[in-house]
Each structure stands twice: as C-alpha cells, then as structure tokens.
Amino acid sequence: AAGMAAPTMAERKACWGARDEFWQCLDSHGDDAAKCEKLRRVFESRCPQQWVKHFDKRRDFLKYKKKLETEGFHPPEAAGKS
Amino acid sequence: WLYLRHQKERQRRSRRLRDLRALALGQGDFELRDTSGTPRRKADFLGRWVLLYFGFTHCPDVCPEELEKLSRAVELLESDPALPPLQPLFVTVDPERDDAAALSRYLRDFHPRLLGLTGSPEQVRAAAAAFRVYVSAGPRDQDGDYVVDHSVLTFLLDPDGVFRDCYGRSRTAEEVARSVRGHMDSYETL
Numbered sequence: 621a622a623g624m625a626a627p628t629m630a631e632r633k634a635c636w637g638a639r640d641e642f643w644q645c646l647d648s649h650g651d652d653a654a655k656c657e658k659l660r661r662v663f664e665s666r667c668p669q670q671w672v673k674h675f676d677k678r679r680d681f682l683k684y685k686k687k688l689e690t691e692g693f694h695p696p697e698a699a700g701k702s
Numbered sequence: 703w704l705y706l707r708h709q710k711e712r713q714r715r716s717r718r719l720r721d722l723r724a725l726a727l728g729q730g731d732f733e734l735r736d737t738s739g740t741p742r743r744k745a746d747f748l749g750r751w752v753l754l755y756f757g758f759t760h761c762p763d764v765c766p767e768e769l770e771k772l773s774r775a776v777e778l779l780e781s782d783p784a785l786p787p788l789q790p791l792f793v794t795v796d797p798e799r800d801d802a803a804a805l806s807r808y809l810r811d812f813h814p815r816l817l818g819l820t821g822s823p824e825q826v827r828a829a830a831a832a833f834r835v836y837v838s839a840g841p842r843d844q845d846g847d848y849v850v851d852h853s854v855l856t857f858l859l860d861p862d863g864v865f866r867d868c869y870g871r872s873r874t875a876e877e878v879a880r881s882v883r884g885h886m887d888s889y890e891t892l
Contacts, residue, residue, distance in 0.1 A: 626804060628811075629811040670762070670847045
C-alpha cells in the first residue's frame with residue numbers, strides 16, 4: 621500500500637470539528653475569509669490536504685444550492701446573440 | 703375478495719422479482735479477499751441476506767457516515783431474533799491503498815461483523831462493474847494522496863444472491879432497517 625495511513629476515527633472527528641468551526645466563523649462574517657484566518661490554519665493543519673480541497677468544494681456547492689433555493693436560477697447573460 | 707387481493711400482491715412481487723433478475727445487477731460473481739486474506743466469492747454469502755457498500759478508507763466524510771448508518775441498520779435488524787442472519791460487507795474502491803491491514807484498521811470503528819473485502823485492481827474493478835458502481839480516482843497531490851469519486855449506495859442482496867434494493871445518502875438507518883425487514887418478510891412468502 622502506498623503512502624500514509626488513512627486518518628483514524630479520532631483524527632476524522634478532529635478534522636470535521638476544525639472544519640465546522642471555520643465554517644461557523646465564515647457564516648458569522650459573511651464569508652469573509654480574512655476574518656477567519658486562524659481557524660482556517662487550524663482546519664488545514666487537522667485535515668489532509670485532499671480533504672481540505674474536498675470540503676472547500678462542498679462549501680461552495682452548499683452555498684450555491686442555498687442561493688438557488690432562495691433566489692432561484694438566473695441563467696448567465698449571453699455574451700452575444702445566439 | 704381478500705384471496706384475490708393476496709393473489710394480486712403475489713403476482714406484483716413475482717413481476718418485480720423478474721424485473722430485478724432481468725436487471726441482473728450484481729449477478730456476476732466477485733472474487734475478492736477478506737481482511738484475514740481468505741478468498742471470498744459471492745457464492746460464499748448465499749443463504750444470508752447481504753448489505754454491501756462500496757467505499758474507501760481515505761474518504762473525507764461520506765463513507766464514515768454511510769458505514770455508521772449501515773452499522774446502525776444492522777444493529778436494529780439483529781435486535782429482532784425472528785429475522786434471518788444479515789451480513790454487512792464493505793468493498794474497497796481503492797485497492798492500491800486499502801489492503802487487508804488498512805481495511806481492518808478502518809472497519810474496527812464500525813459494526814463488529816462488517817467484513818472488509820479487497821483484491822487486485824482488476825478484481826475490484828470487476829466487482830464494482832457488476833454493481834454498476836461508478837469509480838474514479840482523482841489526481842494525486844504532491845504527497846501522493848487522492849480521493850476516489852464513487853457512487854454512494856448500499857446494496858441489499860437476498861439469500862439467493864439476487865439484488866433486492868439499494869439505499870442512498872438520503873435514507874436513514876431506521877428507513878433502511880424497515881425496508882430490509884419488508885424484503886425479508888416478502889421473501890419468505892414468495
């Protein structure tokens with residue numbers, strides 16, 4: 621088997637906890653990442669890099685989904701006439 | 703009239719079973735190895751109901767959640783002594799990293815009877831294909847780490863090895879247990 625061992629249950633929970641704290645910070649600061657740098661660093665230190673990427677994408681998706689649910693779908697303006 | 707309704711119900715179940723057989727999901731045999739290194743084929747599990755989940759140990763969140771759910775569903779069903787035996791299985795979609803030792807370590811945190819299966823990349827690919835499970839390993843980062851994108855489904859097989867149902871992210875453990883129980887009840891009468 622290649623590379624490092626998979627995170628244990630305890631390590632997973634520490635990662636998820638750090639992620640949740642970071643996300644809570646973003647929620648209370650209107651997604652201003654600059655206000656949550658410390659928690660971002662903790663999140664990055666507790667989770668494998670691949671998981672950080674995965675969770676960043678997940679957050680983007682959840683925000684987009686929420687936007688669709690609350691604002692509805694607005695197709696982007698066409699660049700020119702079709 | 704009750705007799706006619708009963709007959710109709712039997713016919714409906716019969717038709718559904720024919721449809722499921724025609725779908726032939728998971729009909730192909732799989733050849734894998736469990737965490738003690740013992741070769742395991744699908745035939746080894748005949749005579750028992752099976753709940754089968756495909757995942758990998760480096761999974762960020764989905765697999766632990768689904769395995770917790772699977773474990774809880776099995777616990778709920780086990781608590782009823784009238785129900786037939788049920789075998790939970792975990793098949794890795796990441797055979798490169800998930801060898802017997804890795805699977806053992808990972809599955810320790812879930813149901814004690816949850817059996818881990820791995821094999822060569824070809825064997826794992828064949829098992830996933832038999833269940834039409836989508837598997838796609840992502841790009842490796844500088845540490846060689848990667849995630850594997852895959853269908854998130856738990857499959858129910860009956861004691862004849864026939865696919866009966868599948869459960870996705872949205873089903874709770876209680877819903878899965880209730881559904882399995884329903885299949886077990888109707889299996890006896892068919």
